Amino acid sequence: MRARDVGLASCHTCALVLHLPGSGHTHCPRCGAAMHSRKVNSISTSWAFLLAAMIAYLPANLYPVMTVVSFGKGQSDTIMSGVIYLLMHGDWPLALIVFVASVLVPLLKMLALVYLLISVQRRSHLRKQQRTRLYRIVELVGRWSMVDIFVVALLAALVNVGAIATIEPGVGAIAFTTVVVLTIFAATSFDPRLIWDQ
Secondary structure: OOHHHHOEEEOOOOOOEEEOOOOOEEEOOOOOOEEEOOOOOHHHHHHHHHHHHHHHHHHHHHOOOEEEEEOOEEEEEOHHHHHHHHHHOOOHHHHHHHHHHHHHHHHHHHHHHHHHHHHHHOOOOOOHHHHHHHHHHHHHHHHHHHHHHHHHHHHHHHOEOOOOEEEEEOHHHHHHHHHHHHHHHHHHHOOHHHHHOO
């Protein structure tokens, strides 16, 4: 038996469980947030954020993430050219970290969300616990993708020695930030309770 079957729901903000009225929505008495038995328009909102993130994923990997200007000469690097540069200079552990965090994790996150959304829309009965765990992993990993953006922002702020050396964020950094933020929004818009509603 589910909590929904007996008219109970938890607040999305503070996790307080209470009885919902017949209309199916109210406000949390503890934090004041709107409460619903399920997130409103969860699937369509998640799809919208996810499709926008997929569109931004291409420029995030094709355009330069940052430009290093040293003694008047500028060098622009995409994520992959940075990985290749690190590999060629023997820094394979760092290259692996950058590749996994900047290329692989966002891609796997988007694929996992596509799988979750399609399985809910098709009313799949398979592997409900595993799908719920997958959602929790996607939600947890989402925040850590911002580490790359913080590194570029810190470098741009700290390395500014006039004509000697400067680092400027590129279009790819903006696109990558967009991908990370949109996938976070897509994950938080998705209601994992829909997995169990079938």
